[in-house]
Amino acid sequence: MQIDIRPFPLPASPDEPGEAGDALRRSHEFNERSNVLRYTEGVYVNTLVEHLASLRPTHDGRVDRLLAWDGDDLVGVLTMYARLLDSVDVTEVTVEPEPRLPLDAQREVAEALVARAHEEAARDGRTTIVVSAIGAANGPVTARTGFGGADPSEPGTAPLVARGYELEQVYRVSVAELAALPDLHERHAAALARASAYELVRWQGETPAEHRESMRALHERMSIDAPVAGLALEPETWDDERLAAFEQSKQEGGRTLLTVAARERATGELVGFTTLILPTSGATARQHDTLVTTPHRGHGLGMLMKLDNLLRLRELRPDLVRVVTWNAEENRPMLAVNEASGFLPVAYEAQWQWKEPQP
Ligand SMILES: CC(C)(COP(=O)(O)OP(=O)(O)OC[C@H]1O[C@@H](n2cnc3c(N)ncnc32)[C@H](O)[C@@H]1OP(=O)(O)O)[C@@H](O)C(=O)NCCC(=O)NCCS
Structure with a gap:
C-alpha cells in the first residue's frame, strides 16, 4: 500500500x-x-x-x-x-x-x-x-x-x-432509551422531596448573566473533580470569554445546550449543574458535564438534575428518544446515577x- x-x-x-x-x-x-x-x-x-x-x-x-x-x-x-x-x-x-x-x-x-x-x-x-x-x-x-x-x-x-x-x-x-423510563415523573418527585434544601434553575442556550460567574467556577471545578486518572490534563481557568466561546462552539451547526443547575436555598449559591447537547439531526441527545460540589454530594442532587433534564428533553424535543453519555469506568458515583437512570453500556474507549x- x-x-x-x-x-x-x-x-x-x-x-x-x-x-x-x-x-x-x-x-x-x-x-x-x-x-x-x-x-x-x-x-x-x-x-x-x-x-x-x-x-x-x-x-x-x-x-x-x-x-x-x-x-x-x-x-x-x-x-x-x-x-x-x-x-x-x-x-x-x-x-x-x-x-x-x-x-x-x-x-x-x-x-x-x-x-x-x-x-x-x-x-x-x-x-x-x-x-x-x-x-x-x-x-x-x-x-x-x-x-x-x-x-x-x-x-x-x-x-x-x-x-x-x-x-x-x-x-x-452508555445509552438510555427514554421509552424504557416510564416512571421518570415519580422518580423526579421523590428526588425533589429528598433535596428540599435546594431548588432547580433551568435555561436553554447560553448561561444567563446572573449565573455566569457561578458557572465559570463550576466549570473550573469540573476540570479538577471529574476523574482523569494519570492523564496529564491540567485544571482549567474559565474567564467569561472562555465560557462564551465554549457555549458558542457547542452550539455550532444549530445545536442547543439544555442546562439545569441546583441552587442552595439558604445561601443562593449554585452547587451543581448538568447539561445536555441537543443535536439537529438523529434521535440521540448527548450528555455533557454533570457536577455537584463536594459539600453538597450525597443528597441525590446528581440524580435529581439528570432526571429533571431528561423530563425537559422529552417535553422540548420528543424526536430525541435517547441519551448517550461518556463516563470514566472508575467513576462509581456518576455510574451509580446513570445505571439507576437506565443507561446501558454500548462501547468502551481506552x-x-x-x-x-x-x-
Ligand atoms: C457524580 C456526581 C455528580 C454525583 O453527585 P451527587 O449529588 O453526590 O449524586 P447522588 O447523591 O445522586 O449520589 C450518586 C452516588 O454518589 C455516591 N455518593 C454518595 N454520597 C457521596 C458523597 N458524600 N461523596 C461522594 N460520593 C457520594 C454514591 O455512590 C451514590 O450512589 P448511591 O446513592 O447509589 O449510593 C458527583 O459525585 C460529582 O460531581 N463528581 C465529580 C464530577 C464528575 O465526575 N462528573 C461526572 C463526569 S462524567
Whole structure:
C-alpha cells in the first residue's frame, strides 16, 4: 500500500465544490460509518454542517484532521486535538484505519497514522500524546486505574503498545432509551422531596448573566473533580470569554445546550449543574458535564438534575428518544446515577498515554 497522509483545507461551506469540499464530505462519510461501528447505529450522528463546525478552531482548542489515502481510496483518518489555554504540552489523538480493510492493512495504516501523530506533536512542541482507541469492559490489558481494559492486538492499539504507551483510563459509553423510563415523573418527585434544601434553575442556550460567574467556577471545578486518572490534563481557568466561546462552539451547526443547575436555598449559591447537547439531526441527545460540589454530594442532587433534564428533553424535543453519555469506568458515583437512570453500556474507549522520555 502507498499511504499518503495529508491535511485538507477546510471549505468555507459544506457544499463548496472542489477539492476542499470533496475532502470534507469524504471525511464526514468516514466519520458517520466509523461512529456506527463504534457506538452502534444512531447513537452519534453528525450532519455535514456539524462535522465542519467540529473541525474549526475555537478559543480553547485546535483540531487537525489528516486523511490517509492510497490513491483515491481513503484508508484512514488521524484527528489531533490541541488545547490552547491549558495542557498545552498534550495532544489528544484518534487513529482510525478504514475498518473494511483486511486486518493487516488496518495495522499498516494505523502504524503510519501513529508515526505521523508523533511527527506532528513534535513539530507543535507537545511532549505528551493521549490516544483514544477501542477499549473493553475488562482486559486483556487492564487500565492503570484498575477499571476497564483493552485488547493489545486490536489494529488501532498495536502501534501504541509497541511504542510503550500506558493504558491510563477507560471510558464507558452508555445509552438510555427514554421509552424504557416510564416512571421518570415519580422518580423526579421523590428526588425533589429528598433535596428540599435546594431548588432547580433551568435555561436553554447560553448561561444567563446572573449565573455566569457561578458557572465559570463550576466549570473550573469540573476540570479538577471529574476523574482523569494519570492523564496529564491540567485544571482549567474559565474567564467569561472562555465560557462564551465554549457555549458558542457547542452550539455550532444549530445545536442547543439544555442546562439545569441546583441552587442552595439558604445561601443562593449554585452547587451543581448538568447539561445536555441537543443535536439537529438523529434521535440521540448527548450528555455533557454533570457536577455537584463536594459539600453538597450525597443528597441525590446528581440524580435529581439528570432526571429533571431528561423530563425537559422529552417535553422540548420528543424526536430525541435517547441519551448517550461518556463516563470514566472508575467513576462509581456518576455510574451509580446513570445505571439507576437506565443507561446501558454500548462501547468502551481506552485512553493511552505516551510521554517523551526525559533525557
Ligand atoms: C457524580 C456526581 C455528580 C454525583 O453527585 P451527587 O449529588 O453526590 O449524586 P447522588 O447523591 O445522586 O449520589 C450518586 C452516588 O454518589 C455516591 N455518593 C454518595 N454520597 C457521596 C458523597 N458524600 N461523596 C461522594 N460520593 C457520594 C454514591 O455512590 C451514590 O450512589 P448511591 O446513592 O447509589 O449510593 C458527583 O459525585 C460529582 O460531581 N463528581 C465529580 C464530577 C464528575 O465526575 N462528573 C461526572 C463526569 S462524567
